[in-house]
């Protein structure tokens with residue numbers, strides 16, 4: 001079993017339970033909206049931002065589509081009209097929820113609190129994802145936008161259940177409900193009603209049809225509410241790469257399909273007369289590597305006596321446990337003062353690295369994790385090499401050889417293949433500019449600076465060099481000082 005499972009599987013396969021409702025979002029909205037310093041001759045009447053996250057977007061596909069057997073006219077058109085990155089350097093771990101939260105906060109996972117996809121789980125099952133926005137400990141773009149009086153919308157954006165977003169369709173599991181039951185219990189009331197009236201509901205067994213649905217809803221939201229911030233997360237490209245590996249026909253078809261949908265959505269903006277006032281940001285959360293094996297570290301920790309199971313293979317006690325994140329894993333101690341267990345854990349993992357896992361992974365110290373802003377609280381981590389993913393089995397072999405190639409992520413963000421993409425176009429964006437490697441933490445402060453929203457004290461930088469001079473003067477907002485720097489980055493190694 002490849003982990004993490006596709007989003008559709010995660011969304012819709014979990015056990016029945018009532019919808020979570022009424023969670024308060026983080027109360028970190030900042031006072032003093034920046035306002036739009038519209039003093040220049042080219043100032044758009046309004047400033048709107050659309051962020052489309054294409055899960056698992058790989059930059060080489062738009063850098064050289066022909067070499068990869070794809071045609072991506074919408075993305076390459078945006079690259080010509082605006083800015084593109086040769087790659088975006090992600091965060092630790094390179095998985096979906098921490099990465100998306102970095103994109104909207106400008107903070108690394110240790111700073112925004114969404115440290116991996118799912119919460120630590122003493123049962124060893126790791127199925128409880130970070131659905132609720134109240135788990136985010138940093139200021140988000142939607143909060144900064146709303147503080148400036150903007151209307152906000154988010155569709156399938158991770159970690160938004162209960163978020164303070166005007167029109168919200170959060171990513172959340174179906175939990176035994178039909179989609180018509182789920183929709184009004186999960187989405188904002190007015191949005192749920194509008195969708196039920198106007199949009200063909202998705203075939204939830206097909207991630208490509210769910211993507212069709214999300215773009216239909218995005219078009220509806222633009223026509224109905226014209227929000228100043230729209231966040232859209234689509235993930236058919238992630239599902240297909242997990243299932244087939246990086247370079248399958250299904251993957252090429254999925255990227256061509258999402259490109260067509262992006263193109264059609266840009267047409268909706270144009271038809272609505274919004275193109276001249278909208279910043280379009282296309283990004284992704286991580287790259288992909290091909291994998292042939294899955295490493296179930298907790299099965300090895302059970303054999304070492306560090307995790308105790310009952311006759312039904314349920315965890316009844318543990319002293320050390322692996323907290324998997326796809327291509328990386330955090331090693332946790334129950335009692336950090338337990339030196340004996342720490343030693344046994346180190347010995348167990350070192351033996352594996354010298355034997356069964358030779359050449360498969362490398363150890364990352366707690367100090368290096370702190371430096372890289374990921375996996376807080378871990379004793380140490382393992383970053384797996386290409387070819388390997390981690391799994392959650394508590395019994396059976398430590399290393400499971402797959403019957404074919406699959407795709408995975410969560411590996412070291414320094415790997416070239418873990419980089420994701422970034423394209424940005426709109427009023428004031430420098431046409432044809434290229435960034436070699438954009439740190440993911442720079443995305444949120446750059447958007448906030450363009451829009452004139454306050455997003456202060458973040459780890460990323462507002463990249464003012466991506467905007468033409470006129471526009472830079474136009475949005476001389478407090479969130480971007482003269483150096484284009486959005487906040488303290490002194491501890492951030494870029």
Ligand SMILES: [Zn+2]
Pocket residue numbers: 055056095096238285286
């Ligand atoms: Zn993802």
